[in-house]
Amino acid sequence: MFATLGRSQAGEASAMMGTGSALLAQRAAALGGASALEYLREGNKRFVTNKPHDAHPTRNLDRVKATAGGQKPFAAFLSCADSRVPVEIIFDQGFGDVFVTRVAGNIVTNEITASLEFGTAVLGSKVLMVLGHSACGAVAATMNGAAVPGVISSLYYSISPACKKAKAGDVDAAIAENVKVQMEQLKVSPVLQALVKEGKLKIVGGVYDLATGKVTEIA
Numbered sequence: 749m750f751a752t753l754g755r756s757q758a759g760e761a762s763a764m765m766g767t768g769s770a771l772l773a774q775r776a777a778a779l780g781g782a783s784a785l786e787y788l789r790e791g792n793k794r795f796v797t798n799k800p801h802d803a804h805p806t807r808n809l810d811r812v813k814a815t816a817g818g819q820k821p822f823a824a825f826l827s828c829a830d831s832r833v834p835v836e837i838i839f840d841q842g843f844g845d846v847f848v849t850r851v852a853g854n855i856v857t858n859e860i861t862a863s864l865e866f867g868t869a870v871l872g873s874k875v876l877m878v879l880g881h882s883a884c885g886a887v888a889a890t891m892n893g894a895a896v897p898g899v900i901s902s903l904y905y906s907i908s909p910a911c912k913k914a915k916a917g918d919v920d921a922a923i924a925e926n927v928k929v930q931m932e933q934l935k936v937s938p939v940l941q942a943l944v945k946e947g948k949l950k951i952v953g954g955v956y957d958l959a960t961g962k963v964t965e966i967a
Contacts, residue, residue, distance in 0.1 A: 784822045784874040785950060791840035796961045806842030815844035823847070824864055824873035826930065828854045832958055833881050839963075847873055853886030853926065854878055855906035856933035865939040868949050876949060878934065879963070880927040881956040887911070887926055888919050906930075927953040927966050 794800050805811070824847040825835050835841075835848045847867035849860050867873050880887075889896060890907040891914075910926035931953050934940055943949035953966035 788823055788839050792963045794840045795838050800840045804842055806845050811843045819844045821847040821871055821873050824867035824876045825879055826854050827879040828881055833956055853903045853907050854880050856930050861937050868943055869939050876951045878927050878930045878953045880923045882958045884923050887923050891922055924955055
């Protein structure tokens, strides 16, 4: 089990919006009583069933103004840079809800790790998800080993361990393995290690299906 957003954070979120924000108050209460990961699951389910919040509590100009002075994201992500994987949308979240880092192949770099340390240790995100996706071009290119322009091949080094673990030509398996490999890379961080050990953070993995919109979790 891992820590959830406490009542103080829920109250802070509600106060940020001022009076007349019943939807945001309900959201804050939900985050105070349920796990951050479960809240993400519920959001993806709404997205997949095409039933997002009708009047989204954190996707409006009032929320933009309310979060201008600070942020308290409940979840952090390492996602692929693919334009078809908009994290906030596929989890039905809004401004200030999730702290997202993106890079082709959802690989871990020093800069990515530093950003996610900030998003968790400083900003307080309770769950960190490494999010891969189906038909990932970076993983496929690494598996094929074909020549590519510029410095694109610099991605191969970080992705190749996953490709070696997967059966030759099985890009789907390599994508899932790559999520696991990057999760392990993040766990090397002493900062993230400490948060996990203290029960303040859970690191999880997921693969987003481009065709269905569903995120399948990977342990």
